[in-house]
């Protein structure tokens with residue numbers, strides 16, 4: 001592989017596909033750390049390949065690449081993310097509106113606790129790196145995983161959302177937040193520097209507090 005200054009792992013994969021093996025399957029879109037679709041396993045660690053310099057991870061000159069772990073493989077470096085996104089739906093990761101388009105904008109003050117909690121996790125782009133890093137997902141394929149639970153916590157703190165009772169019920173089951181072993185791999189690997197571990201701790205507190213009982217459901 002010809003080496004270049006500031007060469008990224010995605011540059012290497014692209015070179016292989018364009019010059020050496022046109023059948024190689026892989027995903028990317030933005031190349032600048034916006035979309036998350038270039039995530040792969042690089043020398044055993046899940047990473048965004050467009051934001052990973054070869055110099056940083058191949059100190060002995062060897063790069064071993066694979067698809068993201070904890071997901072079925074479509075082909076070569078492409079993981080099947082359906083299970084991952086299905087879990088977002090299972091964790092009720094969709095916004096449940098309480099207003100109609102005829103209503104005015106909701107005012108949510110930036111300084112409130114709920115707004116700060118919601119903002120802390122909102123930047124997740126669904127890349128799957130945390131999910132691939134989580135050992136509990138590896139042991140229990142039903143476990144909802146860090147990204148879906150982070151999304152659920154973001155919505156639990158969204159004061160405009162009307163689906164809290166169903167959401168808290170969805171994340172408190174056997175494969176939900178209480179299965180997290182707080183090992184922090186998700187938080188250590190998230191390229192957006194989010195903390196799904198912290199979000200999951202919030203869900204554990206909320207489900208223990210019986211918030212959904214207080215809603216009378």
Ligand code: SF4
Nearest residue numbers: 134180181183184186
């Ligand atoms: S903190 Fe929980 S969700 Fe995150 S990697 Fe560890 S077990 Fe998985």
Ligand code: SF4
Nearest residue numbers: 124125127128130190
């Ligand atoms: S929490 Fe971070 S690592 Fe996990 S899917 Fe979102 S952006 Fe990716």
Ligand code: FES
Nearest residue numbers: 031035036038050
């Ligand atoms: S290609 Fe979009 S984040 Fe890497």
